[in-house]
Amino acid sequence: MPDWSPTAYLQFTDERSRPFHDLLSRVRTEPATIVDLGCGPGHLTTVLRTRWPAATVVGLDSSPAMIERARAHEPQDGVRYELADLRDVAHRRGPVTGADLVVSNAALQxxxxxxxxxxxxxxxxxxxxxxQVPGNHDAPSHLLLREVAARSPYTDVVGPVPRRATADPAEYLDLLAAPGWQVDAWETTYTHVLHGPDPVLRWISATGAQPVLHALQAHDPALRARFEAEYGAALREAYPEHPWGTPLQFRRVFVVATRT
Known part of the structure; x- marks a missing residue:
């Protein structure tokens, strides 16, 4: 699909940033080198440098637009940004092959x-x-995305929308627990109060719905507009607006694995 939009992603910055701070609060080590895997536009990579001011921090992302934005808008001594895929990092083929702390916020899914x-x-x-990964693959926002995209004429363009299911804390614990490791796994469901017109549509359009929207846009911008109108109406019904805002429940799963 076309590249990500840093501008769209940075909407609802406070809500998207909160899980990252909650994840870091459970990191007990004092790293000298840090890799931020899937750093996006870099606005949270600088948080790592603030938390550990003596550390060297490298932000990695597979999106050229995100890396460009991070380099332009998040300069900080001791922090640099590189283009890399997480699979290359896993197999030690990337520009950075290791660090004291490897952290990833809403990217692995x-x-x-x-x-x-x-x-x-x-x-x-x-x-x-x-x-930290989202655990909301069966929330109304994602169920409706798959449901509306499966209708004609959208399905002829986008095909089946994958259910990007992440694991429960217990499964991640089982995958990472091994001699020499202590694993802390948990989940949190946030209730964000969003504001403005069609806030849930704007939220998911910057992340989970992007592949569908990009495919429709490339095929026919009018078809994308039609899809957004239909999907948006379904989201408004599933997430009704109140006088104080629109509540969005969002489940996330966290893991901190530490060498003992």
């Missing part, structure tokens, strides 16, 4: 084989491997 990559990624970390 985009790799269908991410479960198989966890142990190799953890092996690259000298101290700690920490990640």
């Amino acid at each position: 985009w790799a269908p084989d991410h479960r198989e990559l966890l142990a190799p990624l953890a092996a690259t970390a000298a101290q700690t491997f920490a990640f």
Whole structure:
């Protein structure tokens, strides 16, 4: 698909950033080198440098647009940004082959084989491997995305929309628990209060719905507009607006694996 949009992603920055801070609060080590895997536009990579000011931090992402935005808007001493795929990192083929702390925020779920990559990624970390992934694959927002995209004429363009299911904490614990490791796995369901017109549509259009929207846009912009109108109406019914805003429940799964 076409590249990501940093501008669209940076909507709802506070809500998207909160899980990252919650993840870091459970990291007990003091890393000298850090890799931020799937750093996006870099606005959270700088948080790592602030938390560990003596550390060297490298932000990695497979999106040229995200890396360009990070380099332009998030300059900081001791932080650099490189283009890389997480599979290359897992197999030690990327520009960075290891660090004391390897951290990933809402990126691993985009790799269908991410479960198989966890142990190799953890092996690259000298101290700690920490990640957070969305666990809302069966939320109304995603169910409706798959349902509307399966209707004609959209399905002729986009085909079946994959259910990008992540694991439960217990499964991640089972995958990473091994001699020499202590694994902390948990989940949190946030209730975000969003504001403005069609906030849930704007939220998911910057992330989970992007592949569908890009495919429709490339085929026919009018078809994308038609899809957004139909999908948006379904989202408004599933997530009704209140006088104080629109609540969006969002489940996330967290793991911090530390070498003992």
